[in-house]
Amino acid sequence: MKAAAKQVVLLLNLIRLWPTLLIVAFSASDAPIRADIRRWCAILFHEEPIGFALLHRHIHLMVFFREYRNLVYLRLPFSRAYRWMMPPLASxxxxxxxxxxxxxxxxxxxxxxxxxxxxxxxxxxxxxxxxxxxxxxxxxxxxxxxxxxxxxxxxxxxxxxxxxxxxxxxxxxxxxxxxxxxxxxxxxxxxxxxxx
Missing domain, CATH: 2.160.10.10 (Hexapeptide repeat proteins)
Structure with a gap:
């Protein structure tokens, strides 16, 4: 039940995440972000995501870890234009x-x-x-x-x-x-x- 609820939350948040998903998928700055995703997954989930699993973990981290949002917004261009949709950790x-x-x-x-x-x-x-x-x-x-x-x-x-x-x-x-x-x-x- 808990896993199903998390998946529903992730799906509902896709609307707020579309700018970062597009940039992570197609930006020239994706190499550091993908390395960040892999490091976070190795530490938090003890896994090495590849392919679509990498984007899925990006969504999971954006929804449930505000510190990760700060890191993504630091790396991505024009983040002030869309970070209001999923605010970073203010402190x-x-x-x-x-x-x-x-x-x-x-x-x-x-x-x-x-x-x-x-x-x-x-x-x-x-x-x-x-x-x-x-x-x-x-x-x-x-x-x-x-x-x-x-x-x-x-x-x-x-x-x-x-x-x-x-x-x-x-x-x-x-x-x-x-x-x-x-x-x-x-x-x-x-x-x-x-x-x-």
Missing amino acids: LHLDIPDLGPGCFIQHGFSTMVAVERIGANFWLNQQVSIGYSNDDDCPTIGNDVTVRPGAKIVGKLRIGDGATIGLNTVVTGNVPAGATVFGVPGRIIWRNRVDA
Whole structure:
């Protein structure tokens, strides 16, 4: 019964989703969006959708995950013209001019991200602030970075590939690749060995 009710909700929402469906199906920017869909499905549903299943999962994510809507509207052109039909999460603000594919936002409420660049496979949690220390100093974040709930990353700094920023950590300096940073101020508590 529960699965049937979900399918009815999905069908009823197709009217509100037609702009994103057309763009996801035919846009040149579909590669990052498809990578996002695959990442969300791998994490949430433990599956790798292909073909029509990819569009079906896009519909499911748009209907039931407002954080996903924010991500889609960030990626798609002219999103202000149609995002009113399925509003994004109001307390999640993303100012990311260069965002790599495979971004996952877990519980994105009360979160602000303003960066120069974020690499592929970024994982973001709730109540995170990432941004400027003045008018033009903002972070650059590498590939495969995870930012846990409550973290603060401020200033012109670089978070290296594979780094993890721990719960409620305050980062004001560069974080090397493979490091796990925790505390106030953030200190490296673990570093993955990187083979040359």
